[in-house]
């Protein structure tokens with residue numbers, strides 16, 4: 001089994017579904033983590049050209065912890081548009097290449113445009129990937145792949161309908177997140193935010209809602225024919 005997670009920026013997947021991806025990896029699932037941007041605007045001091053190299057590397061290190069394949073589409077931050085046909089085509093190609101059992105991406109309620117547009121692109125591309133005459137470098141994938149939306153930042157405006165118990169993988173999730181030192185260090189020093197504690201708190205709160213020590217929450221994209229009778233999340 002293979003699962004594809006698509007996030008806007010390097011570190012979004014670790015924040016939203018890192019514990020679930022770690023859990024799936026332990027169960028033998030092949031994990032593909034796709035980041036659309038290189039995160040080049042994510043710092044107030046380090047210049048974009050230097051930062052993008054650092055962040056792509058940080059994401060690769062984080063993915064390696066769970067043995068994930070990490071794909072970076074190398075777009076600049078703040079430029080994700082769901083009407084970017086070239087970008088949609090790239091995501092179609094990735095879906096056709098991976099042939100995932102399901103895809104995890106950003107919720108339509110998330111806090112900034114790159115995230116929301118990423119969710120729209122995944123919705124669009126997951127349909128388009130099944131269309132035989134839409135040509136990309138990979139042949140069409142006839143499945144209409146189910147999509148799960150991961151939690152919003154800090155869980156605002158998000159009511160999970162499914163939970164994954166990540167008690168056994170919370171430390172891996174935090175370890176993956178801490179690979180993104182350019183972000184963690186900056187936020188700790190200049191915004192007074194301990195981001196590891198932030199993520200731990202959200203996971204603990206989601207755990208409280210479902211009787212686990214730590215959990216991640218998800219909703220499903222409920223359109224025909226992306227629904228299944230069996231639970232797909234671990």
Ligand SMILES: [Zn+2]
Nearest residue numbers: 008009012115
């Ligand atoms: Zn982000």
